[in-house]
Amino acid sequence: MSSLNAVTVTAYCYVLECQARTDLSNAPACSYYVGSTSNVNMRIAQHFNGSAARFTQAFKPIRVTELDVTPRLTAQEVLAFENETTLRYMERMMTENPDKPDAWRAVAGGSYCKIDQSMPHELRRRLSRPASTKSVS
Numbered sequence: 263m264s265s266l267n268a269v270t271v272t273a274y275c276y277v278l279e280c281q282a283r284t285d286l287s288n289a290p291a292c293s294y295y296v297g298s299t300s301n302v303n304m305r306i307a308q309h310f311n312g313s314a315a316r317f318t319q320a321f322k323p324i325r326v327t328e329l330d331v332t333p334r335l336t337a338q339e340v341l342a343f344e345n346e347t348t349l350r351y352m353e354r355m356m357t358e359n360p361d362k363p364d365a366w367r368a369v370a371g372g373s374y375c376k377i378d379q380s381m382p383h384e385l386r387r388r389l390s391r392p393a394s395t396k397s398v399s
Contacts (some may be wrong), residue, residue, distance in 0.1 A: 273340040274302035275347055277328035278309060280321040283368050290359050293321050296371025298347040299338050302329065317370040344372035352385050 264278050273392035278295045308314035309323050328347075334340050347372035359365035366385060374382055 265381050268316055272331065272333055273300055273343075274305075275328075275332075275340070275344055276302060276306060276326055276328040277347065277351065277371075278306070278323040278328045280319065280323050282366075283321055284324045285320075286364055288362050288364070290355055290362060290365050290368045291333060292324070293317075293368035294327070294351045294355075294371075295321075295323065296322055296351060296369070298344045302331075315370075315375065317375060341372055345374070348372045348374050348381065349385055349388065352382070353388050356385075358391060 264288070275296070275298045278297070280293045280295055282291055283289045283293050293310070295313065295315060297305065297309070303317040305314065306323075306326060309318040312319050312322075328348075330343070334343065334398050346367060351369040351371075351376070355365040366381060369378075370376075
């Protein structure tokens, strides 16, 4: 693709710490929502006033825990980054809550926003790696 045809999308990827998922038995103490937008102030305000994603309507945001501003070339790159961030948080929740097999459900974002979804294949693959090769931040 020539640089003349490339359109840079400035997308903010953000992570919101939210209230615990009270619909899960043995839920972690909090949940996380991962999103992306070109207008971060407006979108985060929508989450906090209850007019955004179903997840943050059900489990109210408490604070912004991460904000990434990186120019990306396509909407697909934005979604890929949002998915990677979501999977990283799901993996982290499983690592931090080994006694809670559904801890990953306390994270939603990107392609993984259904509240009643089954465990993503990619997360299953990551969790099956030996501990020494996992990269949890």
